[in-house]
Amino acid sequence: QVQLVESGGGLVEPGGSLRLSCVASLSGISFVFYRMGWYRQAPGKQREMVAYITGNGATTYADSVEGRFTISRDNAKKTVSLQMDALKPEDAAVYYCNARYSDISYYWGRGTQVTVFS
Helix, strand or coil, X not given: CEEEEEECCEEECCCCCEEXXXXXXXXXXXXXXXXXXXXXXXXCCCCEEEEEEXXXXXXXXXXXXXXXXXXXXXXXXXXXEEEECCCCHHHCEEEEEEEEEECCEEEEXXXXXXXXXX
16 A cells, blocks of 8 residues: 655746655555656646656656656655746646556555646
8 A cells, every 4th residue: 555645836936946745655565666756637637647757767757847847756765756947837737646556556646736827
């Protein structure tokens, strides 16, 4: 079982920065075997992948955030973070932490709201 708790959301002006964090509580399978990711969902839209990182640090980003967002993880602390810079109004959404072990074994956090306004 895996529990994920996100933090760090908030209000920011366009061009600003936020850092999201997610702490995992888990038993059984080691945290390093989970691919950790961030997804987001804006009102009226489907949830979409923002970025993910494998246990050995390989990263993948959505085209819309490449070069502005940076995902990182600390396997010892069982955390994953998302540094978001140069935020745009279209980045506003609820951001969800995801832990994926396999196609049928994955978990979601409750989400944290990011609002970008001028």
